[in-house]
Amino acid sequence: MPAQQGTGASSGAAQAVTLDRVVAIVNNDLILESDVESERRFQAFQPLGSNRVWTRDELINRLIDRALILQQIAIEPEAPVTEAEVDAQLMQLRKTIPKCAAYHCETEAGWERFVQDQGLTLPELREHWKLRMDVLRFIEERFRMGIRITQQEIDDYYNKTLIPQYQQQNAKAPPENTIQDKIQEILLQQQVDKLLDDWLSALRAQGSVRILKPGEEAP
Numbered sequence: 742m743p744a745q746q747g748t749g750a751s752s753g754a755a756q757a758v759t760l761d762r763v764v765a766i767v768n769n770d771l772i773l774e775s776d777v778e779s780e781r782r783f784q785a786f787q788p789l790g791s792n793r794v795w796t797r798d799e800l801i802n803r804l805i806d807r808a809l810i811l812q813q814i815a816i817e818p819e820a821p822v823t824e825a826e827v828d829a830q831l832m833q834l835r836k837t838i839p840k841c842a843a844y845h846c847e848t849e850a851g852w853e854r855f856v857q858d859q860g861l862t863l864p865e866l867r868e869h870w871k872l873r874m875d876v877l878r879f880i881e882e883r884f885r886m887g888i889r890i891t892q893q894e895i896d897d898y899y900n901k902t903l904i905p906q907y908q909q910q911n912a913k914a915p916p917e918n919t920i921q922d923k924i925q926e927i928l929l930q931q932q933v934d935k936l937l938d939d940w941l942s943a944l945r946a947q948g949s950v951r952i953l954k955p956g957e958e959a960p
Contacts, residue, residue, distance in 0.1 A: 763959035765801055767808040768948045771959070776804055782860040783869050786834065801952060809944045810876050819882060822874045831870060884936045890928045898924050 765772040780800045795803070835846040844858075845851035856866050899917045903924070907914040917924075953959060 764953055765805055766949070766951045766953070766959065767805050768812060768950070770808050770812065772801065772804045772808060777801055779861070779865070779869070780804055783866075785840070785859040786838065786866065786870070805945075805950055805952075806941050807872070807876060809941055809948070809950075810879060811872070813944070814875060814879050819879060822871055822878060827867060827871050827874065830874065831867065834870075880933065880937060884933045884940075885929065888929055888932050888936075890925050890932075894928055895921055895924050898928060 762774045763771050764774055764777060777797060777800050780803065781795065784795060835841055835852055838846070838855075841852075841855055844855040846855050853863055856863055861869070896917070899914075899920075903920075904914045
C-alpha cells in the first residue's frame, strides 16, 4: 500500500515512488520502507559510532520505539529543542565523525559533500538530528533525574567488572578514583536503558503495534 507519511525523515521524492511501502503501524502512525532506508543512512552520523551494520528488523524496531516516544512527547510536551541547539550539536558532530576528515567537514562545502555521499540532504539530516535530540531530552528528563548511583555500586563495578576486563588484556586497571565519574556514567546509562526498555515494552503491550510481513498490504 503506498503511503504519504512516516515517522522518520523523508528520503526524497524519487525514493518515495519506489520505497514508500508501509512496514509497520504504531497506534495509527505509519512507518515506511523509506523511513527504514533513511534510518540506515543516518547510522553514518552516530557520534564515534561503530561500524556495526544494523539489520532491517533492528531498524524497524528502532523506528517503532522512536514512534512510541514521539507519541508520548506529543502527550507530555517538554520545552522544544531550539534551532540554536541543533546548530551547536551539528557543528560538534562534524568534528567527531572520523570519515569527515577526508572531506574537510570543517568547511561548509566539505560537510555538504559528506552528507550527500551518505544519501541525505542537509535539511533531511537536520530534521533527523532534531528528532534525535527531542527523543534524548525526553529520555533524560523522564528516566535519568531520579537515579542515584551509590559508592558501593561503583566499587563493585570497578572490582568485579573493570579489573577482570583489564586482566584479560594483561593490563593494569587505572586507579578507581581517576575513572569514578566514567564508571558512574556507565552505571547510570545501564539503569536508564533498563527503565526505558521496560517502559517501551509496556507501551507496546498497551497500544497497537503491527509489523507487516514482506508483501503484506496495510489495512
